[in-house]
Amino acid sequence: MTITLAEQFSEKLPTQIPIVVIDTETTGLHPGLGHRIVEIGAVRLENWQVTGQFDQQLFPERHMDSAATKINGITDDDLIGMPLFADILPELLTLMEGALLVAHNAHFDATFLAMEMFISGYQSSHPTLLLPNPWLCTLQLARRLFYFDSNSLGSLARHFRVRTGTTHRAIHDVYTTVEVLKRMLAELSRQNLRTVGDLLHAQGSPIYAPPPPAPLYVPEPIAQAVNNGQSLRLVYMSAKNRQTERIVTPKYISQHVGVDYLVAHCHMRDEQRTFRLDRI
Structure with missing residues (x-):
């Protein structure tokens, strides 16, 4: 042990x-x-x-x-x-x-x-x-x-x-x-x-750095793009129910308070953006 x-x-x-x-x-x-x-x-x-x-x-x-x-x-x-x-x-x-x-x-x-x-x-x-x-x-x-x-x-x-x-x-x-x-x-x-x-x-107990994110489900095209560093075209629904189409280069999948996110470079904004996976 x-x-x-x-x-x-x-x-x-x-x-x-x-x-x-x-x-x-x-x-x-x-x-x-x-x-x-x-x-x-x-x-x-x-x-x-x-x-x-x-x-x-x-x-x-x-x-x-x-x-x-x-x-x-x-x-x-x-x-x-x-x-x-x-x-x-x-x-x-x-x-x-x-x-x-x-x-x-x-x-x-x-x-x-x-x-x-x-x-x-x-x-x-x-x-x-x-x-x-x-x-x-x-x-x-x-x-x-x-x-x-x-x-x-x-x-x-x-x-x-x-x-x-x-x-x-x-x-x-x-x-x-x-x-x-x-x-x-x-x-x-x-x-x-x-x-x-x-x-x-x-202090309560030892504190440890958390384990890596474990997303519940990542669509295959997104998973491939993350692994291969490829750009892809996605349709995204914003929090205001506004639908936009954009080209992004995925970087990694993350989690925040139980929600899965795609962190990617957005070519429309020319900067890093974060997208909820359940709105793609």
Whole structure:
């Protein structure tokens, strides 16, 4: 029987295992609707000493949402010429190997990373998960154990008197999260929550990146076009019951709140668009 990393870490102290703290910046909020990662920051810690760092902007193959740009300050022009996620994945996997992953709102970062790994065609050796590392979430720990008025990373940093860099930029938020985590763990140890198992249990359970999308049904012409990178002509019914015909180049199939979507380059709009499969 295979022993999971969470089980291997269960009786260990955080200082006794490798920890990788991660933050991502994205084009928007929903990877299932075609949003992508545009920046990743990560540091690997062993006994709180930095043994590795990753800091890279990425080309997302789509436009930034204006709302996302207002938050993180990243524009389409900033991302021209940047590598694709698939190009940096080997280096990122090496950094994360055998580590407990930590993020503020880990579900968000884990879900985006899993979708990017799926889009890149990555094949995991794990039977169900693209990324088998367990995640510890400072947001969940704050919500369940500290009862602050606000659980944002900035609010936690102010409470714990952590100096911050540029907010909503990946590597700066990573180092803020590291210092917040140290102070949280110091307080939790006084509540006899010391081991990694204690902490994962305190947040509810280990968090894992979700498995790849599993659409219920993909019409054969669309499946072939996705696999072969071919364009196709489709008739689409909008939410306002307006029927349009357009040529698209399918990229991948995704899911959002139980609905299957085709993410494709729309030649009529000359940009990435997302289409509900049940309206094609």
